[in-house]
Every structure is written in C-alpha cells, then in structure tokens.
Amino acid sequence: MEHRIANSLKILTEADKEACETVRVSENEPLSGKKRLFIESYGCQMNFSDSEIVASVMREAGFATTSDVNNADLIFLNTCSIRDNAEQKVRNRLKHLNYIKKNRPGTLIGVLGCMAERLKTKFLEEEKMVDIVTGPDAYRDLPRLVEEAGTGQKGVNVFLSREETYADISPIRLNSNSVSAFVSIMRGCDNMCSFCVVPFTRGRERSRDPYSIVKEAETLFHDGYREVTLLGQNVDSYKWTPEGEAVNGALGETPVNFANLLEMVAKVNPELRVRFSTSHPKDITDEVLYTIKKYDNICNHIHLPAQSGNTRVLEIMNRTYSREWYIDRIDAIRRILGEDCGVSHDMIAGFCTETEEEHRDSMSLMEYARFDFGYMFTYSERPGTLAAKKFADDIPEEVKKRRLAEIIEVQRRISLERNQRLLGTVQKVLIEGPSKKSDEDFSGRSDQNKMVVFPRENHKKGQYVDVLITDCNAATLLGRVLLPEPLLG
Numbered sequence: 001m002e003h004r005i006a007n008s009l010k011i012l013t014e015a016d017k018e019a020c021e022t023v024r025v026s027e028n029e030p031l032s033g034k035k036r037l038f039i040e041s042y043g044c045q046m047n048f049s050d051s052e053i054v055a056s057v058m059r060e061a062g063f064a065t066t067s068d069v070n071n072a073d074l075i076f077l078n079t080c081s082i083r084d085n086a087e088q089k090v091r092n093r094l095k096h097l098n099y100i101k102k103n104r105p106g107t108l109i110g111v112l113g114c115m116a117e118r119l120k121t122k123f124l125e126e127e128k129m130v131d132i133v134t135g136p137d138a139y140r141d142l143p144r145l146v147e148e149a150g151t152g153q154k155g156v157n158v159f160l161s162r163e164e165t166y167a168d169i170s171p172i173r174l175n176s177n178s179v180s181a182f183v184s185i186m187r188g189c190d191n192m193c194s195f196c197v198v199p200f201t202r203g204r205e206r207s208r209d210p211y212s213i214v215k216e217a218e219t220l221f222h223d224g225y226r227e228v229t230l231l232g233q234n235v236d237s238y239k240w241t242p243e244g245e246a247v248n249g250a251l252g253e254t255p256v257n258f259a260n261l262l263e264m265v266a267k268v269n270p271e272l273r274v275r276f277s278t279s280h281p282k283d284i285t286d287e288v289l290y291t292i293k294k295y296d297n298i299c300n301h302i303h304l305p306a307q308s309g310n311t312r313v314l315e316i317m318n319r320t321y322s323r324e325w326y327i328d329r330i331d332a333i334r335r336i337l338g339e340d341c342g343v344s345h346d347m348i349a350g351f352c353t354e355t356e357e358e359h360r361d362s363m364s365l366m367e368y369a370r371f372d373f374g375y376m377f378t379y380s381e382r383p384g385t386l387a388a389k390k391f392a393d394d395i396p397e398e399v400k401k402r403r404l405a406e407i408i409e410v411q412r413r414i415s416l417e418r419n420q421r422l423l424g425t426v427q428k429v430l431i432e433g434p435s436k437k438s439d440e441d442f443s444g445r446s447d448q449n450k451m452v453v454f455p456r457e458n459h460k461k462g463q464y465v466d467v468l469i470t471d472c473n474a475a476t477l478l479g480r481v482l483l484p485e486p487l488l489g
Contacts, residue, residue, distance in 0.1 A: 009071045013206040013483045019425045021045075022052075022430065024040075024041045025038070025039065025040045025041070025067060026038060026039040026040075026051070026055065026065035026066065028064045029064040029066075029448075030276070031245045032232065034062055034063055034064040034279065035063045035064075035073040035074065036060055036063065036064060036065070036066040036068075036071055036072050036073050036074070037058050037064065037065050037066065037072065037073070037074045037075075037076065038065070038066050038067070038068070038069045038071075038072035038074070038075045038416065039053070039054060039055065039064040039065060039076045039078060040069075040075075040076070040077050040078070040093070041077075041078040042078065042079050042080045042089065042090060042113075043078075043079070043080025043113075043114070044080060045106050045182060045229070045231055045277060046184070046202075047078050047079075047080055047113055047114075047234070048182065049160065049182040049231055049289065050078060050112075050113065050127070050136060050139070050182050050184075051076075051078050051171050051181070052173060052377055053139055053166050053184075053238065054076065054078065054112065054139050054142065054257060055170050055171070055172040056162060056169050056170060056171055056172045057139055057140060057142055057143065057169065058074070058142060058143070058236065058241050059172060059428045060143070061142070061143035061146065063401055064450070065172075069097070069100060070100060070104070070154050072107065073106070073107060073108070074098055074107070074108050074110070074146060075078075075100075075107065075108070075109070075110065076110045076111075076112050076132075077090055077094070077097075077109075077111050077112065078112045078113045079111055079112065079113040079114055079116070080113065080114055080115070080391070081114040081115050081118060081197045081201055081382065083160060087115060090111070090115060094109070094111075094123075094129045095129070095131065095356055097109055097130065098129060102414065103295030106150075108131045108132060108146060108149050108150065109129070109130045109131055109132070110130060110131060110132030110134060110142075110145075110146075110149075110155070111123055111130050111132070111133050111134075112134050112135075112136075112139070113135070113136055113201075114197065114198070114201035115137075115201075116133045116134055116135045116158050116201075117135050117160075117200070117201055118145075118200075118201065118384060120137050120156060120158055121131045122154065124154050126405075131149040131154060131155060131207065132145050132149050132154070132155040132156070133155070133158060134155070134156075134157050134158070134199070134440075135153075135158035135160060136156035136158065136160075136187070136201065136203075137159060137160050137161040137164045137187070137201050137202075137203055138158065138159055138161075139166070140164075140417075141157045145157060147165060147308070148299075155366055160188075160202070160203035160204070161203060161206075162203070162204055162206060163206060163283065164187065164206075165184075165186070165187055165206060165207070165208040165209070166184070166187075167208045167209050167212040167213075167459055168212065169327050170216070170219070171291040177432055177433050177461070178223075178224055178462065179225060179226055179227060179430065179431070179432050179433070179460070179461060179462045180225065180226070180227040180228070180273075180430075180432065181220050181227070181228055181229070182227045182229050182231050182232055183213060183216050183217060183220070183229065183231065183265075184208065184231045184232070184234035185204060185207065185208050185213055185230045185231060185232050185238055185261065185333065186205060186206060186207045186208055186233070186234075186235070186237075186238050187205070187206055187208075187233075188202045188203040188204045188205045188206055188233065189202060189204075189205055189233035189234060190204060190234075190237070191233075191234060191280065191320070192318055192386060193307075193317055193318050193319060194316065194317050194318045194385060194386035194387040194391075195250050195307075195317060195348065195351065195379065195382065195387045196382075196385060197379075197384060197385055200384055200385075202233065205233070205234070205424055207238050207239055207240045208240070208396050209240060210240050210256045210260075210261050210264055212316070213230070213261065213264075213265065213385065214264050214265060214268060216431035217265050217268045217272065218268050220272075221268055221271075225272075225464060226271060226272060226273060226430055226462050226464075227272070227273040227274075227275065227430055228265065228272065228274060228275070229275040229277060230261070230262075230265065230272070230274065230275070230276040230277075230286045231274060231276075231277060232276075232277075232278070233278065234279070234283060235258055235276050235277065235278065235279060236258050236279050236280055236283035236285065236288060237256050237258070237280065237283050238256075238257065238258040238261055239255055239256070239258075239449055240255060240256045240261075241255045242255070246262065257287075258276075258288055259285065259287040259288045259290075259291045261409065262274065262276070262291045262292070262295075262298060263290065263291055263294075263295070265386065266291075266295040266297055267295075267475075269297075270296065271297070271387070271464075272297060273297050273298075273299055274295075274298045274299065275299045275449070277303045278303050278305060279302055279303060279304050279305075280305075280307070281304055281305070281319075281321050281326050281329050282315060282319070282320050282321045282325070284302070284304065284329055286332055286336065288316055288465055289332060289333060289336040289337060290336060290412055292336075292337060293336055297334065299342075299447050299448070300337055300340070300341040300342060300374075300447050300448055301336075301341070301342035301343070301344070301447070301448050301449035302333060302341065302342070302343050302344075303343075303344045303345070304326075304329065304330075304333075304343055304344070304345060305345055305346035306326055306346065306347055306353055306362070306365060306369075306442065307319060307346055307347060307348050307351075308347070308348060308351060308354070308358070308361070308362055308363035309323055309326075309358075309361040309362035309363070309364060309365030309366070310323060310354075310357075310358035311323045311324070312358065312363065313325075313351055313353075313354055313358050313361075316351075316352065316353065316391065317348075317351060317387075317389075318386065322462060323361065326363070326365070327368060328370075330368070330369045340373045340422075340448065341371075342447075342448030342449045342450065343369060343371055343372060344371055344372055344374055344375075344414040344449070345366070345369070345371045345374040346374065346375045346376070346377075347362055347366070347375075347376045347377075347407055348375055348376075348377055348378070348379050349362075349376065349377065349378050349379065349403040349404040349407055350379045350389035350395035350399060350400030350403055350404070351379045351380050351387075351395070351413070352379070352387060352392060352393060352394060352395070353391065353394060353395075354395060354403075356414050359403050359406075362407060363406065363407060363410050366407070366411060366414060367410065367411050367414070370414055370417075371411065371414060371415075371418075372448065372449070373411065373415050374411050375477075376404060377404070378400035378401060378403075378404050378409050379395065379398075379400060380392070381393040409470060412474050413474075415474040415475065416472070416474040418474065419450065419472040419473070419474065419476075419477055420472060422450075422469045422472070422477060423469055423470070423471070423472060424468075424469065424470075425468075425469055426466050426467065426468050426469075427446040427447070427450075427452060427466070427467050427469060427479070428446065428447060428464055428465075428466055428467075428479065429444040429445065429452045429464070429465055429466075429467045430444045430445060430452075430462070430463075430464055431443075431444040431459055431460065431461050431462060431463050431464075431465060432444045432445065432461065433461050434456070435453045437453075439456070440455065440456055441453050441454060441455055442454060442455075442456045442459055442461075444465075446467075446477065450477050451475065451476045451477065451479050452467050452469070452475075452476070452477045452478075452479060453476055453477070453479075454467050454478070454479050454481055455480060455481070456478055457481065459481060465481045465482075466481065467479040467480065467481055467482070468480055468481075468482050
C-alpha cells in the first residue's frame with residue numbers, strides 16, 4: 001500500500017491491497033552458523049512490528065531469518081483475524097507449507113498472532129497443520145515452545161497478559177529501508193467495537209514505559225533512521241503511571257499521556273519525523289492537536305477511523321461516539337492544524353441492518369471531512385465478536401459490494417481533489433527509496449503522508465528535499481526537487 005509507512009519486512013505481493021490482507025516476508029540475514037527462520041506476516045502494522053520482536057527473540061535462540069521458505073528450519077506465520085479473507089489465505093498457505101515439511105523432515109511450523117487463540121484446537125488437533133501456536137503476548141516463550149516441538153510435543157501458549165509490552169526487547173529491523181521504523185507504544189485494546197476481534201486476540205490495553213520508547217527513538221536516529229511511527233490500537237488512550245517508584249533517578253513524576261509522549265519523542269531531534277497510528281475519535285484531544293502544531297517534526301496527518309457516518313449504526317457498532325462528535329473532531333483538526341492537514345479513515349460498507357439512507361450518511365460524512373485517503377471494506381462477520389452474537393449479517397453480498405464501490409468512488413474523487421490543491425506548492429519530502437515504477441525516480445512522503453515521486457538525480461535515500469508539485473493523480477503527487485539558491489559571494 002503506497003500510503004502506509006515503509007516496513008522492515010519486504011512486501012511479498014501487491015495483488016491484494018486491502019489493509020489487513022497484505023503479506024510481508026522476512027529476508028536473508030547475512031549470518032552464518034545459525035538455524036534459519038522464515039517469517040511470513042499478514043495484516044496490520046502491529047503484526048509487522050511484532051514480527052521484528054519475534055526475530056529478536058529468536059536471534060537470541062540461535063536463529064537468523066531467511067526469505068527462502070524451502071531453506072527454513074522454522075517457519076512462522078504471523079496471522080491476522082480481522083477479515084475472513086486473511087484467515088482463508090493463511091489456511092491455504094499452511095497446506096502448501098505442509099508439503100514443504102514432508103520434503104524437509106524436522107522443519108517446524110508455527111502460527112503466531114491473532115488467529116492463535118481462536119483456532120488453536122483446529123490447527124493442532126483437528127487439522128494437525130502446525131507444531132507451535134503462540135499468541136501476541138507469549139513471544140518471549142517461543143524458544144521454549146520451539147524446543148518442545150522439536151521433541152515431538154506441541155508447543156502452545158496463547159496466554160493474554162495484562163503487563164507484557166516487550167519494552168526491553170530491541171526489534172530487529174530486518175532488511176528495512178533504514179529510513180523509517182515502527183515503535184510500539186502500547187498493546188491490546190479496551191474498546192469493545194462490536195465488529196472487532198482485537199480485544200479478544202490481543203487482550204487488555206497497557207502502555208509501555210515512555211522512557212524506553214524515547215530510548216528506542218534515540219537509538220533509531222543514531223542508526224540513521226529519520227522517521228518513526230508510534231503504534232497502538234488506540235494511541236490516544238496511551239497513559240503511563242510511574243506507580244511511585246523512582247524513574248531515571250527522579251521521584252514524584254506525573255503520569256504521561258499521549259500528548260506528553262508525542263512531545264518527548266519530538267524532542268529527540270528536530271530531524272526525526274514522528275507519525276502515529278491509530279487514533280480513536282472518542283479519545284483524540286485538542287491537547288494532542290496543539291502538540292502536533294507546536295512541533296514541526298510531528299507530521300500533519302491523522303488516521304481517524306470513522307467506520308460509519310450514521311449515529312444509529314455507530315451505536316450498534318459500539319463505537320461510543322456519534323456522527324456529530326466525529327464532525328466536531330474533524331472541525332477541531334481543521335481549526336487547529338489547518339485545511340491541509342492530512343486525514344485518513346476506515347469505512348465499513350454493509351454493516352448489520354444498515355439502510356440505504358444510512359449508507360448515504362457515510363458518503364456525506366466523507367464529503368464533509370474531505371479525507372485524503374481511506375481503507376474501505378465490506379462488513380465481514382468475525383466469529384466470537386459482539387456483532388456476531390447479537391446481529392444477523394443481513395445485508396446481501398451484492399448490496400455490500402455495490403455500496404463499497406460507491407464509497408470507493410467518492411473517496412477516489414475527493415483524493416484527487418485534495419491532491420490537486422497542492423499543485424504548485426512546495427512539499428518537504430523524506431526520501432524513502434526508488435519509486436515502484438522506475439529506478440530513475442525516487443519516492444517519499446510529504447508531511448501529510450502523501451506519496452511523492454520525483455526524478456532521482458543526485459539525491460540520497462534518507463535525505464529531506466523540497467519538491468515542487470507539478471502533477472498528480474488520486475494516489476500520488478509528482479514533482480521536481482528545488483535546489484537551494486546559490487550563495488552570492
């Protein structure tokens with residue numbers, strides 16, 4: 001996905017652009033004398049970040065990563081349960097991997113992440129497709145589970161923790177672009193959106209020690225990275241309390257909220273860009289917006305999932321805000337950060353009982369908010385969720401698909417209009433690497449998280465450049481780098 005942050009795990013396929021069905025695979029580490037670990041990651045940014053933690057844990061256990069599944073001693077699929085298509089993709093992949101295992105006795109297969117708890121019995125006992133099943137809070141236990149599986153036992157740990165944040169584990173940035181990196185600031189989620197499995201698969205919300213977050217950002221900057229994205233299911237509810245103990249030698253410290261944390265990370269260095277994802281409309285505060293405004297290196301882009309533009313539908317989704325509340329937050333963003341602040345969204349088409357009028361409310365909200373881009377889906381019922389228990393999935397599939405197509409068309413038009421606003425402007429761009437279509441061009445993202453493509457010339461990856469925008473489409477800005485004016489002597 002062009003507008004997602006570049007990841008430390010390579011994109012394996014771009015055939016499926018849906019946010020929770022992207023697949024990324026580990027690449028070769030130049031380490032000899034170690035067993036080989038192949039990690040294939042499905043889904044969201046949190047999963048890709050978790051795979052970096054897994055790689056770090058397994059490095060200590062004597063494993064280095066590989067991109068060749070046929071050369072692997074240990075194969076992990078880090079899974080996503082948010083949409084049914086992602087689960088079907090994993091099931092099909094496991095069938096293929098079991099053929100590889102037959103030709104390579106001793107190879108172990110593990111399923112990690114969000115599918116682990118819900119499908120552990122099917123994978124281990126009924127279908128006998130895997131040797132190891134591990135939930136998102138049990139990655140420290142992987143070396144023991146791998147050792148157990150090596151003796152013929154099944155390695156299982158799907159325990160959900162109220163404390164685990166992996167704060168002391170330094171993620172391995174596997175073959176990253178060396179420019180941008182994820183930094184996890186919290187885990188789990190306390191929101192009980194009726195369509196969502198995350199509270200059941202990732203457990204309760206807990207925030208990571210802010211000092212460890214700042215230290216990780218400092219290390220990344222020292223290592224040459226110039227952008228970090230602070231990750232959490234709901235970053236605006238980040239709250240860390242020191243519990244009375246001395247922290248870094250200081251007593252009596254006050255709690256740290258998300259606005260405070262943003263400021264702490266922004267102060268690492270003005271040349272380190274700071275992004276964050278994801279915000280929840282019920283929790284994003286004016287304090288956060290004013291903090292973004294205060295620091296030039298905190299990017300002017302907010303991902304603010306709407307899910308629906310109708311208050312009744314939002315209520316049965318258990319989103320805990322109304323259409324009017326969401327509009328108030330959009331108004332606050334425009335008032336404090338300006339019309340050019342990038343705002344993106346999630347939208348679900350065809351949620352249970354949604355009427356045509358309520359569907360039109362979603363499109364009218366999009367028109368009002370003027371979103372720069374969005375992740376748009378048809379409703380996919382997930383077993384075990386509140387919606388699956390309380391509501392019939394009663395919108396016909398052809399109606400869902402038609403409504404989704406209408407939503408996408410509205411967004412495509414607005415995205416183009418938002419990009420056209422920037423024609424003739426100069427955008428500060430952090431170069432991430434060659435563009436996807438030509439090695440003759442570089443690409444990077446603007447402050448508002450828009451992809452910008454321009455001639456490569458003599459510029460370098462990781463460099464900031466000022467780009468004059470000369471053309472655009474709905475997804476990409478095109479331009480040329482403006483060179484500094486020569487000094488007159």
